[in-house]
Amino acid sequence: MIPTPRLPAEGRRIGILGKGGTSKSTTLGHLLAHWSDRGVHVAAADQDVPGDNEVGSLLTWARAENLGGTVYPPIPHNRLREESRKLTPAGGLLAIDTDAWKRTAGGPHFSVLASVDVAAWFMKPTDIELERSGSIFAAMEHLEAVGAANVPRLVIVLTMVNRAARSHRDTREALTAAGYHVLETMIPLSDAQDGYAQSFGKPVRLVDGSPMDLLATELLEEVKK
Numbered sequence: 001m002i003p004t005p006r007l008p009a010e011g012r013r014i015g016i017l018g019k020g021g022t023s024k025s026t027t028l029g030h031l032l033a034h035w036s037d038r039g040v041h042v043a044a045a046d047q048d049v050p051g052d053n054e055v056g057s058l059l060t061w062a063r064a065e066n067l068g069g070t071v072y073p074p075i076p077h078n079r080l081r082e083e084s085r086k087l088t089p090a091g092g093l094l095a096i097d098t099d100a101w102k103r104t105a106g107g108p109h110f111s112v113l114a115s116v117d118v119a120a121w122f123m124k125p126t127d128i129e130l131e132r133s134g135s136i137f138a139a140m141e142h143l144e145a146v147g148a149a150n151v152p153r154l155v156i157v158l159t160m161v162n163r164a165a166r167s168h169r170d171t172r173e174a175l176t177a178a179g180y181h182v183l184e185t186m187i188p189l190s191d192a193q194d195g196y197a198q199s200f201g202k203p204v205r206l207v208d209g210s211p212m213d214l215l216a217t218e219l220l221e222e223v224k225k
């Protein structure tokens with residue numbers, strides 16, 4: 001087992017961001033359980049306010065199954081920066097789940113960027129997703145340009161990856177060439193009966209060396225930096 005990096009006493013925060021349906025909530029549920037399993041004190045804020053026809057939020061999952069830490073209901077975005085600090089476990093990690101990214105100045109996603117140490121951008125490795133991701137890159141540049149009080153470190157997580165196709169290599173290459181940090185671990189497209197597609201709302205299976213396990217390790221190293 002890989003030793004768990006120690007987090008500073010004041011704890012750390014990570015935002016899970018990405019376009020709609022990029023496996024943010026599914027992956028975060030697994031990450032929380034894996035982090036907790038290695039003794040990291042975890043909590044999460046579910047900023048994805050479910051609409052009338054939506055049932056799959058991290059909060060509903062956490063109410064049905066133990067994800068290893070408290071999942072808090074949505075926090076009003078104008079209070080997120082302050083509240084998320086209070087909800088961060090001592091020496092631990094608070095993760096913030098979000099709904100489909102929209103670049104609205106002063107909007108809820110900017111509040112998340114203002115609140116976290118690391119922003120993890122989840123994306124599928126396709127040309128269209130690459131094009132759409134320009135929006136978060138522009139937002140990050142904007143924060144730097146205006147000298148924002150908090151500019152998180154951006155890391156990219158490739159999700160729903162078909163390993164047999166070469167598009168994940170092309171996407172990684174393009175992003176790396178542009179100077180972005182793409183994590184080694186990719187979350188595979190897994191729509192089998194017992195795969196990640198079916199795992200939402202069920203107990204999380206902790207599998208050593210699985211993509212979720214490896215991503216949990218890699219992200220912990222990132223938040224520790």
Ligand SMILES: Nc1ncnc2c1ncn2[C@@H]1O[C@H](COP(=O)(O)OP(=O)(O)OP(=O)(O)O)[C@@H](O)[C@H]1O
Pocket residue numbers: 018019020021022023024025026027048056098099100159160187188189190191196197198199200
């Ligand atoms: N690795 C995966 N392989 C295949 N299907 C997946 C995978 N991860 C999630 N899914 C499926 O894709 C859909 C979207 O997943 P999920 O709700 O986790 O995405 P999300 O990014 O949180 O979406 P939203 O933007 O709506 O919050 C769900 O039907 C889920 O079961």
Ligand SMILES: [Mg+2]
Pocket residue numbers: 024025026048057097098099
């Ligand atoms: Mg979600």
